[in-house]
Amino acid sequence: MDLLRSLPLGSYLEQPVTWLHYLDPRVKLVWLMSFLAAPLLANPYWRIALVVILILLTLSAAIPVRVWRQQMGWLLFLCVFVFIITCLAPDGLAVEHQPRLPLLETDFPQPTDYQYVLFDGGRVTITRRSLDLAVRVSTVIFTLIYSTTLYLLTTAPEEVTAGLENLLQPLKVFRLPITEITLTLTLSLRFIPLVLEEVQNLARSIRTRAINWKKLGLRKSFQIWLVVAERLLENLLLRAEQIAIAMDIRGFTTPERHQVKWHQLRLRWGDWLALASLVPFWWARVYFGS
Template sequence: MDLLRSLPLGLYLEEPQTWLHKIDPRVKFAWLMSFLTSYVLANNLWRILLVVALIIATLIARIPRRVWQQQMGWLLMLAFFVLAIAAISPDGLGIDNQPRLPANEQILTQQAFSKNPVPKPAVEKKEYSYVLFHEGPVKVTRYSLSLAVRLSTLIFTVIYSTNLYLLTTAPEEITSGIESLMQPFRRFKLPVTEITLTLTLSLRFIPLVLEEVQNLFRSVMTRAINWKKLGLKGAFKLWMTVAERLLENLLLRADQMANAMMVRGFTSPNEHRVQWHDLRLKGHDWLAIATLILFWGIRLAIGTQV
């Protein structure tokens, strides 16, 4: 089991360099925020379109199949299970449906002619059913299906859009872009550089956490522990020991990282600034911005929830 390969969360894909890698990190950050915020007060059609857009963007970017296949597969499977479970779950409205017309239509006809002797043209009746499917204990209503679509698409959009951003953007580019966007906050004496430095270290720390979890998991598996003999109490005590060891190793890694920075004379982010990237908008960046404007135009046109 290799967590760094089977669960590539927060990892940067250095090779091959796709067209998503070449876009300015500030533009990609705007796209990420658009995916995360356009979901608010949107209809189900727009939510489904967001999922389709993420899948198409992954395919046309020519990201290696080994990178996205397993993770996208797990996310789609999770979204499908959430869709199925939420669709058949009670919607919580507690609506008792009653027919719009009385059981005896002759009574309605007599009342209509007694009040208004002039006959009215017949109006075509449209069948409406709040319950879409009901077979035994399985019951799917319009509201439960709508709620299921919202939950499943939300899970996929939030997780996969964030992972696609981290996959195609280096941690240094992310921090440089966010620091550039946060420059106006310096007027309010907000420690922008310290915040971006903390973000850089946290992004660099994610692979270390996965590595420590992987090493501890392998150490437990190689000891051929008889779990049945341990029982529930013994297994819980063992995993608590593993969790304690994991915390100790992570604190040790953090201390080593801090000592490495102190040895190199690091005292303040403002005094040891490193210009990682030259942030300049190019032709493909302006094209991405124009596409983003079109994205929001379509969102306001067809994606608003009625």
């Protein structure tokens, strides 16, 4: 199993280049913050609409099927599983419903067809509250995770840090080390594939030795995994030291003496169009999502 290809964490799609790649990272970051903030205090219909919008963005960008299936497949399975579990779980209202007795012998017709219990199958009961909670939880999980994943999928780590550094420039008034923070973020994003590579190499080394875990027992198995974790930590520290030495040789001392332009930021007509589309988006959120 190739962890570098099977895990979508921190991955960036270099080819093919979609229209999402051409957008300025600052614009995409503003849209990401909008997707993260829009579900707050929103009704279930708006939350479902956000999921549909994210799926339509993925399809319109013509991202290859193998990529979005890898990125979205496991997440959809998780959200559907959470939806089913939340629907079948008790809604938390410990109230026993008892129908009101009529004053006369003839039953009065109900004014509406409202029913709190939507499905009652004995041990399986679905109420309006449990269904509403299931929609809220599953859609929030999908929106929060997939919007961030789509952002990282179509934005290079250097573009992410360049956009963040540009947007955080006003905080320099409070003497915050913005350049150091963005540089650390860049190195962290670049370090994720190295971590996965080390884990993959250790997993392959254990698998090639054909260890019989049943004969070893729990104690010896735990000792082996402890040695593997120690080796992993040692390899990661060695990689970090090599990166630090390489940066020191290339003159990375302080941000004032060695400034690096990670990405040339420039707003094009597509970026202005994306920013203008935020107005109808939030208008729909206020009038239809509340």
